[in-house]
Amino acid sequence: MSAREAEVLALLGDHLSNAEIAARLFISVRTVESHVSSLLRKLELPDRRALSRLATASATDTDNAAEAPARPAPTRPAPLPAPLTAFVGRxxxxxxxxxxxxxxxxxxxxxxxxxxxxxxxxxxxxxxxxxxxxxxxxxxxxxxxxxxxxxxxxxxxxxxxxxxxxxxxxxxxxxxxxxxxxxxxxxxxxxxxxxxxxxxxxxxxxxxxxxxxxxxxxxxxxxxxxxxVPPLALSGGDESDAVALFMDRAAAVGWPPGPSVAAGVVALCEGLGGMALAIELAAARWATLGLDGLTAGLSDQLRILTGGARADDRHRSVRAVLDWSHDLLEPDDRALLRRVSVFAAPFTAEAAAEVAGFAPLEPSAVADGLGRLAEQSLLAVAPSATGTRYRALETIRQYGTERLADAGEQTDTRSRHLGWCLTAADALTGPNAHKADTSDRPVRFDALADDLRTALAWAADRAELRADARRLARSLAELAFARKLLGEAQQRYEQAAALVGHDAATTIGVGTGADTGAADLRHAAAVAGCRRLGDDAYRLHRAAADAARRAGNTVDAGRDLAAAATVAYRFSSEFAELPAVDEVADLLAQARELARGGGPAADAALGLAEAAVLADAFGAIQGSSENSAQQTVERAEHAVALAQVAGGPVAESAALDALSGAQSWAGDPFAAAAAARRRIDLLAPLPPTPASTHELADALAMAAGTALGVGRLPEALRWGGHLAEHPLLADAVHHATSWLLITDALAGRADRVLAGSTGFLDAWERGGRPRSLSLGPAAASVAMVHGLRGEHDARAPWLTVVDLAGTAAEHRYGYGAVFDAMVLLHHGDPDAALDRIAPAPEEMWKRVCWVWLHWYAALRTEASVLAGHPDARERITATRTLVTGNPVATAQVDRAEALLDGDVPRQLAAAAAFDAAGCPYQAARTRLLAGGDHATAGRTALAELGLTP
The missing domain is CATH 3.40.50.300 (P-loop containing nucleotide triphosphate hydrolases)
Structure with missing residues (x-):
């Protein structure tokens, strides 16, 4: 009788039930039943009552009880295995x-x-x-x-x-x-x-x-x-457990990694998935491969993650570890593991069944198999909004890929994966996708993106799958654009065009309208425009023309060449290197020859190109006649009319942009601002294609700038706010917020300017310190606010940014003169302010953007009055004529004349006009200049704006 049987027998003597005995001894009821049966057999007793009587007798007469044998005594435990390396983290x-x-x-x-x-x-x-x-x-x-x-x-x-x-x-x-x-x-x-x-x-x-x-x-x-037990923590960057382990083991091989490679080590550990053995094996090769060699080896971890002989041969390499796990699997589970290795991102059981469920593995058996692989820690399981998802660590995925090739199943499995990706992409981009609720589209794309990229990379190299690959590239381009991955969107549109092949027209037949990728290249050009890459947009429009020619479509080729010429002039500030004038002129000549008589769309493209070229050329000529200016306006109006006939809102908006430019050079800024506003009305209802999105972003910027130029600050704030919220510019805060910063600065809202300045500067630095017609003035507006606050040390670095973000002419005669003069006048130095804006408006304005003309003229007039210039009254008369219709500039001229005449009521009327025009800074300054009790109110208002009097 065993010791446990003796314990059960004793408790039977206490008349306990099986359940009570199980609870007393911490065993199951079934185990108690087994012991009772064994006791009845060994003691040759008929039933449980006989056992109870025997147990009772044993308690009083030990001679009648079966004595349990002595228990064997275990030895003292041996010391735990002593690790030869330090335990790190966890x-x-x-x-x-x-x-x-x-x-x-x-x-x-x-x-x-x-x-x-x-x-x-x-x-x-x-x-x-x-x-x-x-x-x-x-x-x-x-x-x-x-x-x-x-x-x-x-x-x-x-x-x-x-x-x-x-x-x-x-x-x-x-x-x-x-x-x-x-x-x-x-x-x-x-x-x-x-x-x-x-x-x-x-x-x-x-x-x-x-x-x-x-x-x-x-x-x-x-x-x-x-x-x-999870992989080693990766959170914490270069202080994470994974990095700490790598640093410790790498130091052991005699070459401790220095701080200069910390970021690279973090990325390396992330690529290894935080797996302790993989990190140790990588660190062991640090001395011979270095960071670049190890990083390059991440794409083939099974080859690179090997070590010397080990007591436990399983830990000699990552491959040996995985071999050990693989050999423990049943054949069906091995097949499932290798087949699901084609998934690059977490996947559902339904997706796995579709891709991996073919003979000899039944689709209905896949879900159960995934569960077994997860139980073996070969797949990780995670809940998601779309159901349970599975994923394999990268090392396991690479191992499965090798096994897939060894089994000869790679083509079948990857073809099924490609089909699954095409279906999933169609669900997000097809004609029915836009009818459904698309609020979860970004989440669905994020879950799918890596698989789409993987399937495309595999299919693109196979001639028989080129059509599927192109279809997938187009879908991925559309989805990437919607997700604001603009670089990838452009790349995928170009890839889709390349997948057509240069022999497509020959195969299908020249002149039959064969698709040679021209449409894809036009989309790519539009995305390049969204990225403000003028060189790329120009290149891609020319490539689209070549593709159209190969298809025998000369009219479309002409339209594409006209578009390239338009880009060269319309977005010249976005080029790293502008094409030569003769080159663009030649493109325009070719476009006329190819597209003449090609219908309304072709006429509209040619009209826009000619208007853009002529408007730019006129703008570059100082002292042009009024006749020439009117001819330029007429040419632009003709382009607008052609675009209206063609029925394309994007083309009409582009033509209106040319008209706005022509009107500004013709001296009609209010018409220019109206044309800019019309563009937004045209574009706002359109779906967000690359072309419409690019055009809308440009239209919002132009609407904000032109509204500012004619003194309509509330409108400028409105359009600048829409631009700042434009999802396309989420990663280009400097471009998105530039007009908003300028408008707030001119209105005197110092706190808002300073709050937005940090994001502007960070984005400008990240973006490579670009120049543009809005970035220079935005930086100057921040510098001005610091100047108004008397923070001259803080102003100095922003003036350096102004030199880098703008142009010398604009800084000298345009926005630079305006903002510098405002600071000088604010601090009571009208003589210096007048010196800063000494040239007459008619001498300087065609050197710079017209947006600053009214601001410049009004400030020059005020400085003339405050400095006692003998021509002050003449300048008031001339400026009033120039700025009529501009509420801010008109109020400033009224204030200057009231100051000259000592007319306080008119000064206060000017203050009210500034308030009505949305310019609280000038309203407060007007009251300050009025003196007396009004000056107290002015000081209080300035302080509320965050400015010093």
Whole structure:
């Protein structure tokens, strides 16, 4: 009779039920029933009552009781294996696993091979050893291939042997029955089916024993507490656990990484997925490969992540670790693992069934197989808004890809993956996609994007799949553009055009309207325009013309050449290197020859190109006659009319832009502002294609700038605000907020300007410090606000930015003169202000953007009055005629004349006009200049604006 049977018999004598005995001994009811049956057989008794009577008699007369044999005593635990390298990081994981072991009798640390389960378990066991009276036993199950050897291996580790008349299972259970100890079972996965019943019997017999197991798969027993072991933490950048481990192991090979490579090491550890073994193997090769070699090797981790001979051969390389896990799988699960390796991003069971569910693997079996792979830690599982998703670490994915090729299944599996990607992309871009709710489109694209890219990369190299690859490239371009990934959108449109092949027209037939990719190149050009890359837009329009010619479509080729010529003039400030004038003139001549008589759209394209070229040429000529100016306006109006006939809002907007420019050079800024506003009305209802989006962003900028030029500050704020909120410019804050900064500065809203200046400067620096007609004045407006506040040290660096972001002429005669004069007048130095804006408006305005003309003239007039210039009254009369219709400039001229006449009521009327025009700074300054009690109100208003009087 075993010790446990004796305990059951004694409790039967106390007339306890099976359930009560199970609770008392911490065992299951089924185990109690088994012991009762065994006692009835051994003692040859008929029923349970006979057992109870025997137990009662045994309590008073020990001579009549069967005496339990003496329990074998285990040896003292051997010391835990001593790691030869320092344990790095995992502070949180150590604490959580230790708490779990203290709270539960059996804990399984689960994770993929190489994640660091053994090291973590040893660290926790060493930490908890003092809390167990009988210590900690460690059992390595790697050598155990035969499940029948489990009990003998544990017996050997515990230090007990088989006894006569007693099996090894009973001996081990008896030896540990009353021990308060921790048993660590390492690497349980290969005999998992044997470990589960072993633990149930052992823990039942040994109520004070606790077990910490490590395994690549959970043991699937009801009393198990699973503790997932994640990869090393990557959060924290160069202070993360993953980087700390790499630095420690790399230093051990004699070449400690310095701070200059910290960012690269962070990226390397991210590429290795935070896997401890992979990081250690990479660090071991640091001295010979360096950061660049290791980074290059991320695309073939199985080759590069190898080490020297190890006591445990499984840890010699990442491949050996994965071989170990792979060999434990059933054939169907091996097939599933290699097939799902084609997924680059987390995937659903439904997607896996579609891609991987072909003979001999049934689609209906895929979901169950995914669960088994996840249990083996070969797939990670994560919930998402669209359901449960699975993913493999990059090393496992690369391993699966190799196995896929070895099995000869790569073409079949990747073809099915390509088909799945095309269907998924069509659901987001097809004709029905825009009818449904698209609010979740960005999330759906993000979940799909990496797979679309992977499928495209594979298909693009296969001639038989070119049509599918092109279709996918177009979808990816559209989706990337919608996601504001403009660089990728341009790349994918160009890739789609390239996938047509130069022989398409020959194959289909010249002159038949063969698709040679011209439409894709036009889309790419529009995206380049959105990116403010004039050179690329020009190149791509010319490439589209070549593609149209190959298809025999000369009219479209002419339109594309006209578009290239238009870009060269219309967006000249966005070129790194402008094409020669003769080159563009030649393009325009070719466009006329090819597109003449080609219909309304062709006429509109030619009309726009000619208007853009002539408007630019007229603007470059100083002192042109009024006749020439009117001819330029008429040419632009003709372009607008042609675009209206062609029925294209984008083309009409572009023509209106040319008209706005012509009207400004003809001296009619109010008409120029009206033309700019009309563009927004045309474009606002359009869907966000690359062409319409580019045109709208430009229209908003022009509307804000022209409104500012005619003194309509509320309108300028409105359009500038829309531009700042434009999703296209989310990563180009400097372009998005420039007109808003300028308008707020001229209105005197200092706090808003300073709040926006940091984002503007950061984005400008990140964008490569570009120049444009709005970036220079935006920087100057920030400098002006600092000047108005008396913060001259803070103003100086912004003046440096002005020199880099704008042009010398604009800074000298345009916005630079305006903002400098405002600062000088604010601080009571009208003589210096007048010197800064000494040239007459008619002498300077055609050197610079007309937007600053009214501001310049009004400030010059005011400075003349305050400085006592003898021509002050003449300048008032001339400026009033020039700025009539501009509410801010007119109020400034009225104030200047009231100051000259000493007419305080008229000064106060000017203050009210400034308030009505949305210019609180000039309203406050007017009251300050009026003196007396009005000056107090002016000082208070300036202080509220964040400015010093």
């Amino acid at each position: 502070v949180r994981e150590r604490a959580e696993l230790a708490a779990a072991v203290q709270a539960h009798r059996q804990v399984t640390a689960v994770g993929p091979g190489g994640v660091g389960k053994t090291r973590l378990a040893l660290a926790v066991a060493a930490e908890l050893a003092g809390g167990f009276a009988d210590g900690v036993w460690f059992v390595d199950l790697v050598p155990v291939a035969d499940p029948a050897r489990l009990w003998p291996v544990v017996a050997a580790a515990v230090g007990v042997g088989e006894q006569p008349g007693r099996g090894i299972e009973e001996t081990v259970s008896a030896a540990l029955a009353d021990r308060e100890a921790l048993l660590v079972l390492d690497n349980c996965e290969q005999i998992r089916d044997a470990v589960a019943p072993f633990l149930e019997r052992l823990l039942t017999a040994c109520p004070r024993l606790r077990v910490l197991a490590t395994s690549r798969a959970r043991l699937m027993v009801p009393f198990e507490r699973v503790h997932p």
